Amino acid sequence: MATEFIASGERCLLAVYGRGIDEQVNERVHRMAALLRRHGNPAIEAVVGSYCTLAVHYNPLRSGFAEVAALLTDLEKELVTTTAAPARTVDIPVCYGGAFGPDLDFVASHCRMSEEQVIACHSKPAYRIYTIGFAPGFCYLGGLDEGLHTPRLESPRQKVAAGSVGIAGNQTGVYPLDSPGGWRLIGRTPLRLFAPERQQPLLYEAGDLIRFRPISESEYLTLAEEERR
Amino acid sequence: MSDALRIISPGPCTTVQDLGRFHAMHLGVPVSGVMDDYAATFANRLVGNDPGAAVLEMTLAGASFTALAACDIAITGAAMGPRLNGRPVEQWVSLPLAPGDVVEMGGAENGCRAYLAIGGGFDVAPLLGSRSTYLGGKCGGFQGRMLAAGDVLRRLEAPLLPRPKRLPWYPIYPETIVVEAIPGPHHPYFGAALEGFFSTVFTVSAQCNRMGIRLDGGKVQRDPGAPESILSEPVVPGNVQIPAGGQPIILLKEQTVGGYTAIATVISSDLWRLGQAKPGDRLRFSRVDVDSGQRLLRQWVEFLATPLPC
Numbered sequence: 001m002a003t004e005f006i007a008s009g010e011r012c013l014l015a016v017y018g019r020g021i022d023e024q025v026n027e028r029v030h031r032m033a034a035l036l037r038r039h040g041n042p043a044i045e046a047v048v049g050s051y052c053t054l055a056v057h058y059n060p061l062r063s064g065f066a067e068v069a070a071l072l073t074d075l076e077k078e079l080v081t082t083t084a085a086p087a088r089t090v091d092i093p094v095c096y097g098g099a100f101g102p103d104l105d106f107v108a109s110h111c112r113m114s115e116e117q118v119i120a121c122h123s124k125p126a127y128r129i130y131t132i133g134f135a136p137g138f139c140y141l142g143g144l145d146e147g148l149h150t151p152r153l154e155s156p157r158q159k160v161a162a163g164s165v166g167i168a169g170n171q172t173g174v175y176p177l178d179s180p181g182g183w184r185l186i187g188r189t190p191l192r193l194f195a196p197e198r199q200q201p202l203l204y205e206a207g208d209l210i211r212f213r214p215i216s217e218s219e220y221l222t223l224a225e226e227e228r229r
Numbered sequence: 230m231s232d233a234l235r236i237i238s239p240g241p242c243t244t245v246q247d248l249g250r251f252h253a254m255h256l257g258v259p260v261s262g263v264m265d266d267y268a269a270t271f272a273n274r275l276v277g278n279d280p281g282a283a284v285l286e287m288t289l290a291g292a293s294f295t296a297l298a299a300c301d302i303a304i305t306g307a308a309m310g311p312r313l314n315g316r317p318v319e320q321w322v323s324l325p326l327a328p329g330d331v332v333e334m335g336g337a338e339n340g341c342r343a344y345l346a347i348g349g350g351f352d353v354a355p356l357l358g359s360r361s362t363y364l365g366g367k368c369g370g371f372q373g374r375m376l377a378a379g380d381v382l383r384r385l386e387a388p389l390l391p392r393p394k395r396l397p398w399y400p401i402y403p404e405t406i407v408v409e410a411i412p413g414p415h416h417p418y419f420g421a422a423l424e425g426f427f428s429t430v431f432t433v434s435a436q437c438n439r440m441g442i443r444l445d446g447g448k449v450q451r452d453p454g455a456p457e458s459i460l461s462e463p464v465v466p467g468n469v470q471i472p473a474g475g476q477p478i479i480l481l482k483e484q485t486v487g488g489y490t491a492i493a494t495v496i497s498s499d500l501w502r503l504g505q506a507k508p509g510d511r512l513r514f515s516r517v518d519v520d521s522g523q524r525l526l527r528q529w530v531e532f533l534a535t536p537l538p539c
Contacts, residue, residue, distance in 0.1 A: 008414040009494035010522030012465045021460065033255070048254045048463040050486060055463030057251070060523035061530065133461060133486030136257045136366050140461060176257075177366065194256075196356050196368055202256050 003076065005069040008055065011045075013068050015054045021142055025052045026130050030207030031084055035075050043068065049206050050131040051140070089126050090204040092174065092189050094165050094212045095220035096122075100188035103153075107167060107184050110150045119214055121145050122186065126209035127172065137176035137194035137202045141210060144172045156182035163189045165212065187212075190224035232297045233347055233384040236376050240334070242288040242438075245351050245370035245382075248281050249482070250359035259483045260466065261361035261369060264439060264504030265342055267400065268306030270533045272346035275303035275323045277392035280533065282350030282385075283360035285376070287343045289507065291334025292376065296326035300384065301348040301392075307340030307402065307505060322395040340402035340505040349387035364439060365483045393537035405430070405511040408499040410469065411522050415490035418455035419471070425449075426492055426514065431477065433510045440483040442503060444512060448475030449492060461486040467495035467503075469514070479503060496522040498529035 004016040015032070018025030026049075033049040036056065043063035048055040058068050096119045097104040108115045127141040134140075144167065152168045157180060160166075164175045166183030175181060176193040189212075195201055204210060215223070236243075246269070249262025263269040263286055270280040285292065291309040304311050304320045311318050311334045318324060318332075320343070326332070334343065353360050353371050362370025371380065416423055431444035449471045451457070457473045464470075468480045470489040479495060480487065481503065493514060495503065506512060517525070 006414045007411060007494075007519045008463075008491070009411055009465050009467050010496050010519055010526055012463075014414050014462070046251050046254055048485065050462040051460040053462040055254075055465070057254075057465070060526055064523065065519050131461060131486065132255065132257045133463075134257065136253075136368075138257055196258070201253070201258075201357065206255065 003072070005065075005072070007065060011058060011060050013056045013058065013065060013072075015056065015069075015072050016052060017054065018052045021051060021130065023128060023142070026128065027084060027087075027207065028079060029054050031079055032072070032075065033206075035078060036072075039075065041071060050133070087128070087207060087209050088204075089209040089211055092191060092203075092210055092212050093215040093219065093223060094123070094187040094189050095215050095217055096187035098217065100220070101165070101186040103166075103184035104186045107148065107150050107186055111147055113147070118148065118186065121148055122172065123212045123214050126211045129204060129206050129208050129210060132202070132206050135175075135177055135179065136196070139173055139204070139210065141171065141173055144170055146170075148172070150184050152182040153184065156180050160185065161188065163191065163193065165189060188220070190220045190227055192227050231383060231386070232381050233300055233351075234294045234382045235297055236378055236380045236382070237293040237295060237331070237333075238378055239376040239380070240287045240290040240292045243292050243376045244286050244362040244364065245283050245353050245376075246286045246361045247283045247359055250357055250361055250363070250369065253357040254463070254485045256357075257485055258357060258366065259363065259485045261359065261363045261439075261482050263344065264482065265306055265344070265501040266533070267501040268342070269344045269346070271321065271396055272303045272305040272344040273350070274537065275305070275321070275393060275396065276301045276346045276348040277390040278346060278348065278350050278387065282346065283353060283370075284351065285345040287334070287345065289341060290336040291343050292345070293331070293333040296328055296330040296332070297381070299325070299327055301325050302332075303346045304334070304343055305346075305396075305399070306343040307337040309334040309337055309343045319395075321399040323392060337507065341507040342504050347384050348389075349385040352383040352385045363483065391539040393539055396537070402505040404509075405513070406502050406506055407513050407515050408495045408502050409517045409522065409525065410467070410493040410495045410514040411517055411519055412493050413491070414468075414494070415459075416492055418451050418490050419449065419492045420452050422450050422452075423492065427516045429513070431512045433506045433508050433512055435508045437506070437508055439481055441481050442479045442506060444477045444479070449477055450475060451490065456490070458488045459490055461488045464491070465494065467497060467500055469493045469495065496525060498525045
């Protein structure tokens with residue numbers, strides 16, 4: 001489909017590159033985001049990509065809506081003439097089960113698998129980060145194996161620890177901060193996903209792939225200790 | 230750089246804010262920042278600060294505090310009857326404090342949020358380019374939280390520049406608020422309801438905070454076949470979302486993506502009016518197009534920079 005440009009107020013333009021959860025559409029969104037950031041146009045203040053939509057925050061005192069749309073149309077041509085760099089894969093170590101994954105047994109029995117099979121199945125794919133939002137560093141991931149789909153908790157927990165890895169319906173993800181939550185928890189990563197004081201506050205960006213790597217409890221404790229330093 | 234104020238009682242929701250954090254939305258970190266840029270900007274100008282200096286935002290009732298050093302402050306925004314050592318003082322003026330002075334404020338008598346600026350600006354560590362508190366993320370501002378009794382706030386040193394002593398005017402916040410809004414981004418889902426939306430007088434509900442304002446008094450119907458929710462996509466402050474029940478929610482400062490369709494978007498030069506909206510106020514949207522919204526923004530930027538006699 002042709003790109004659609006929609007106003008979200010007087011200083012944000014939404015460029016819509018397709019519909020639905022589609023890897024190619026999403027790749028286009030995040031490549032355009034990268035191109036725009038590199039382009040460094042002084043009228044462009046911020047760029048945020050999601051599943052199929054790119055939000056371009058601009059300063060109307062410098063450029064109008066039509067000029068921003070024209071800039072995007074122009075840059076889009078570069079997508080055809082250049083090839084996409086292969087998506088980066090970010091490794092997230094996870095200690096599955098036990099105190100870190102109190103719902104692993106539930107997920108296993110719901111999915112008619114052993115706990116080991118759930119771990120193998122969950123840590124196999126490279127999950128695409130379609131978008132980041134809801135909370136700092138929270139990833140909307142695609143690609144959870146159908147065999148692992150499990151309904152949420154009937155009533156959410158008051159507090160889920162930062163780093164917890166969970167499944168909710170057809171989604172999987174990691175809680176970047178302590179928060180209430182209703183996902184079935186199967187493990188936890190010792191990494192601090194969102195560390196605003198770090199040069200790179202997040203370990204990944206939208207458009208990257210995430211792979212969960214099973215680790216032992218002692219590896220977890222070692223890595224957690226390193227993260228504290 | 231130096232201790233400036235000690236909080237005696239903070240009021241129900243007092244936070245450190247500046248004009249916002251605009252470059253971390255792609256990390257899932259929302260803009261945050263003052264809910265009323267009008268009052269916050271002039272508070273800063275009255276103490277000779279850059280408009281982007283960090284101020285205190287006080288919601289529904291003000292703080293009481295002791296001055297720990299000689300400093301200039303200005304209190305603007307909602308009328309909260311400030312008293313200096315027990316004696317009533319004006320808002321929208323530059324107010325010199327001596328060490329040991331006690332300032333006490335009451336509940337909002339007009340409007341919802343008051344702002345307190347201090348010469349030099351409040352000194353908290355910038356996070357991702359801003360000193361604003363992001364309550365939902367428990368980061369930024371003063372330890373990522375609302376102020377509490379006993380907190381000591383520091384200020385940055387600043388040269389004494391000529392500054393206006395008072396603002397020659399100040400706004401009265403009406404109980405019937407009109408804001409200009411641009412249809413969209415999802416107005417095609419509300420073809421039949423759009424006209425009605427712009428003529429409805431809504432009521433600000435009790436669910437009203439820095440994340441958003443839920444409105445009562447008039448449900449907005451989506452067209453038959455239009456989806457109740459969409460794949461999460463980026464949102465902006467001012468988006469008027471229509472969730473499944475049809476009661477509009479105006480998104481404000483603490484959200485980066487949303488999964489509901491938005492019928493209209495309040496222009497940024499009118500967001501301050503929403504910062505002064507309190508539960509029970511009436512609210513109506515007036516329709517403008519993108520070009521008019523941009524013209525109004527230009528005028529707004531000029532207004533905030535109005536030359537004032539020093």
